[in-house]
Amino acid sequence: MNAVVDVSNVCWSPEIGPRSKRPLLSRLDQVTEAWRDRYGAGAELVLVVDRALRHQISGEQRADFDRRCRQGLLRVVPFADPVLLSLARERDLQIVSQDRFVDLRRQFRWIETQPERFHGWRRDGNGLCFVSSGIVPVSGQVKSRAEEDKDLAVRGLKDHKDVLRSVWRCVARCFMAQVWPEGLLLWPGLDRRTGEPVCPDPRCGRPLVRVRDRRPSRELLVERLDLDEDRAALLRFPLEADGCLEIGRGALTHGINLDGIGREHSDAVARVSRRHLLIEADAALTVSVRDVGSSHGTAVRRWEGHALGRPRPLEPGEPVRLGSSDQVVLADSVAVRLSGRRYSPDVVPPALGGGGGARTVLR
Template identity: 40%
Template structure:
């Protein structure tokens, strides 16, 4: 495995010259994944990186965000076969300057050659899905692609162990994700097996951003200022100011864009509905007679103003623009703990007269 590393190093030197510095940033887990024959060479590399042709060698818990940040700050190239989909929100330069991300191939002559990895833009919901996958897998130790873990993610759980602090704090069910035993069972932090309370309802997340902010690569908006959940069967009003059953897009604690004043006090009705046989829920929007209207922007680029009272379905590749001021889109997030499924509490600020365009 280390042999490949040195072959890539040699290819870099051949292409950019022997004086071009090479830094190595690797996950701590690399040590345990190497064959025993490579351990001595790795120890030598860590002790004296310059002798092995590297300017710096560092091991960190999660290498990707570290070397992408260093590459951005220092204007460096990155040599990796990763697509970094989960990090494109934090490091938009990956798409803006994709030629700086290099991969490698080995020819018939066994020589390693470096070339642009061919990174292409991905839609925002794909970025959200990649972030969620990494967070669940590395922070919660839950792999959505593992059948047993997927069952855990789709269910509600409760601890019934006597004397357990978690059981006493959350008698009606855990708000956070459960732990997973070595056998793949859902367990409490106290170690007791959890009781399955049945399937978890389907929830989706919506993203609100400043419609006037310039889009980043992949359709990510630089003006994002709110994400909120909506569960299947729920209908939520969107507007500005006090809403008994809705989301205040103009709440002062969100630091909303100035243009939010063009959003009506009661602007839009948003709902999620189950569609049998469709493979997932469908989002619907109804304009509630807003002063400045709502426009649906389809993935094809086609735009159309929604008529007052009209019910329109939209998907992950579509966007809604409210009053030419804020943009609403679906996130790609799929799994919500009970705590994440709770809507955020927002203040009553942001009311007043609607600014008509």
């Protein structure tokens, strides 16, 4: 039986032994050996590893790690999870990992329908045996939180969430400072060395000045419709309670300009009007949208329990409430939706189940 192995997950598993809080390559050898004992010496094992593991293992193991890479025994990628799930799907491989992949279940829907393909491990006498890794279906909200948590980690904000609880402005002379003198409408960037918020304008990046506490907020996500789900996200931004903003393609003081998000997206957003969509949140963070007279129109797709329904075009000015999984489509090319995350400056973040008790997310 052929399989793809989540190498970082294996190397970090203290259950395999020997006892150590550091990741160990020897654990990988124990797992591959046990798999071939159990499923045949000819079983093909594809070993996918996060690039970060090289820096997490002890110095003595690094030469061994590099040798395995040179020999093509390890496949090193920036983020292993989506790669190993894609490989598993394309080549019909089993998956050796204790990870529950909650943040990727929307992207890889077969995870929940084929839990028997996921193998964890347990010590058994002197050896290892393979057991179900315990994948069970979770709600959409749990998936969203896991996705957002992963996104924060990728952006370096996971340990600096306090940055997200304030509104910031840039006092340099950059484009964003001029468009939003009262506070940035996008999330700030983060200086990974100091943990300080910096201007998200790619040509600026200077330290920001705090304006005030952010009111309870929801996060919105803008996505391209012409790309796969994992590459589609264009930007995320907060919307405060009792707040409103516009999305379009112009320098909008009270809005977000999709023209400013990079030349590689300019064709995709070309049909969005200069003033296209107004998004409003009431005091309870119920979000509604309306088309403000766009040329190519706006449609809403309601979530119908298992999939998005057909797009329903909106009349100009017609307000519609946006449900947590609904999608607003601008000019048939760009979608806006609520992300799973809510922010509140004074709510203690609850623990997220299923991924270890220490992990917390904002809501």
